[in-house]
Amino acid sequence: xxxxxxxxxxxxxxxxxxxxxxxxxxxxxxxxxxxxxxxxxxxxxxxxxxxxxxxxxxxxxxxxxxxxxxxxxxxxxxxxxxxxxxxxxxxxxxxxxxxxxxxxxxxxxxxxxxxxxxxxxxxxxxxxxxxxxxxxxxxxxxxxxxxxxxxxxxxxxxxxxxxxxxxxxxxxxxxxxxxxxxxxxxxxxxxxxxxxxxxxxxxxxxxxxxxxxxxxxxxxxxxxxxxxxxxxxxxxxxxxxxxxxxxxxxxxxxxxxxxxxx
Ligand code: FPP
Numbered sequence: 001x002x003x004x005x006x007x008x009x010x011x012x013x014x015x016x017x018x019x020x021x022x023x024x025x026x027x028x029x030x031x032x033x034x035x036x037x038x039x040x041x042x043x044x045x046x047x048x049x050x051x052x053x054x055x056x057x058x059x060x061x062x063x064x065x066x067x068x069x070x071x072x073x074x075x076x077x078x079x080x081x082x083x084x085x086x087x088x089x090x091x092x093x094x095x096x097x098x099x100x101x102x103x104x105x106x107x108x109x110x111x112x113x114x115x116x117x118x119x120x121x122x123x124x125x126x127x128x129x130x131x132x133x134x135x136x137x138x139x140x141x142x143x144x145x146x147x148x149x150x151x152x153x154x155x156x157x158x159x160x161x162x163x164x165x166x167x168x169x170x171x172x173x174x175x176x177x178x179x180x181x182x183x184x185x186x187x188x189x190x191x192x193x194x195x196x197x198x199x200x201x202x203x204x205x206x207x208x209x210x211x212x213x214x215x216x217x218x219x220x221x222x223x224x225x226x227x228x229x230x231x232x233x234x235x236x237x238x239x240x241x242x243x244x245x246x247x248x249x250x251x252x253x254x255x256x257x258x259x260x261x262x
Pocket of ligand 1: 037038039040041042043055056058059062080082083086099101102104105141153208
């Protein structure tokens with residue numbers, strides 16, 4: 001019965017995704033989408049499961065969204081995988097997550113490589129446990145030449161930390177005489193962020209219903225559109241992703257300018 005249920009659910013989801021896909025304007029697909037994958041813990045709690053089972057189910061949602069990005073030729077997807085504050089969670093959750101990242105990467109790497117997806121990490125990878133770090137380093141190395149989609153995993157990442165790291169580098173350059181203090185402007189800061197070649201996100205999607213940015217891409221999301229979805233991340237599928245993109249396409253982006261209606 002459970003198996004039949006699963007087949008039925010995936011058939012319905014496939015249909016929903018096809019319908020949602022048809023509503024999208026292919027001329028206005030964002031180049032860069034960022035996601036805050038929130039709600040894994042709540043999803044697990046509602047089912048009486050350990051939190052790590054919510055994160056495991058969340059890995060499947062990330063897979064669906066990656067496929068959604070390739071369907072639409074989206075060039076960059078950044079996913080908030082582990083924040084620099086997440087170390088404060090219970091030790092078994094942190095070690096479970098590190099283990100899950102490693103297992104998941106090792107399970108998916110052949111397909112990611114085959115689909116020409118480049119894996120990158122945004123954050124302080126050097127502070128991550130050695131085995132997990134090695135999996136990320138090997139995935140990054142193996143896929144470094146791919147250009148179809150960049151899957152950027154924000155890992156041990158914090159927006160304030162990233163800006164502080166950029167400020168420190170600029171200060172060091174000024175002290176060493178390789179740049180002047182006057183040359184430090186917004187472009188200079190942007191050039192010293194962790195992935196300066198990646199364009200700013202056009203859209204940030206947050207699941208789980210909370211209306212906050214949680215120290216995510218603080219500099220880069222200055223003019224991003226926000227889309228907050230009530231669904232918990234493990235329930236988020238390709239059809240939900242396409243619906244969020246439709247919402248984005250109905251927004252008028254202003255970048256601080258006035259429009260004819262103002
Ligand atoms: C936040 O939900 C989610 C995380 C801290 C982890 C997200 C990780 C994954 C989905 C796995 C992805 C796998 C790879 C390989 C990158 P929460 O625990 O804060 O949820 P809550 O708000 O319900 O407590």
